[in-house]
Amino acid sequence: GQQVMQIPQYQHVQEGEDFTTYCNSSTTLSNIQWYKQRPGGHPVFLIQLVKSGEVKKQKRLTFQFGEAKKNSSLHITATQTTDVGTYFCAGPYSGGYQKVTFGTGTKLQVIP
């Protein structure tokens, strides 16, 4: 079945350092979404990428969708303590546009 893997599973960074999480799918994706879950909270939608090679920015966050549409990355520049949480990528199930498979997530801890 379709699998979406993320690396790393955990990341500790010093405040001000950059952070990147990578998402890899076993199949080509029509789109990819990114979510953030704060500790004790629920996942919150951040962004969706649709086009091959697409790059989108949200302030300090940069999202990329690979040329082959099988991988994606989220890069945070100069992390802040407010960036703490788990970041998930999600891709649609094969043949089911509204259903998404979530990646395993990357838990980010920022040390002040």
Next chain:
Amino acid sequence: DAGITQSPRYKITETGRQVTLMCHQTWSHSYMFWYRQDLGHGLRLIYYSAAADITDKGEVPDGYVVSRSKTENFPLTLESATRSQTSVYFCASTSSSNTEAFFGQGTRLTVV
């Protein structure tokens, strides 16, 4: 602006008991989903529904039952709870035109 609400937020039940987790959304979204979140597994899809009276299995449906008699409600029932069903359960919804998922606050279920 209630959005999507889950109840109860916390539940402790005994092995073998039936328990129902409730999910209610006020947006009239067509699609609703149930996920479970366990450490190391990310979010796994249990069941989803494309509309009232239309439901289908996700990745881990065994031991769970769902129904959707009304668009706004999507209850999840554990017919005979087992310890392996101890988890955090999230309900989510999306519109038919957008794959952005909106999540409820989650229900932390402990089966003893």
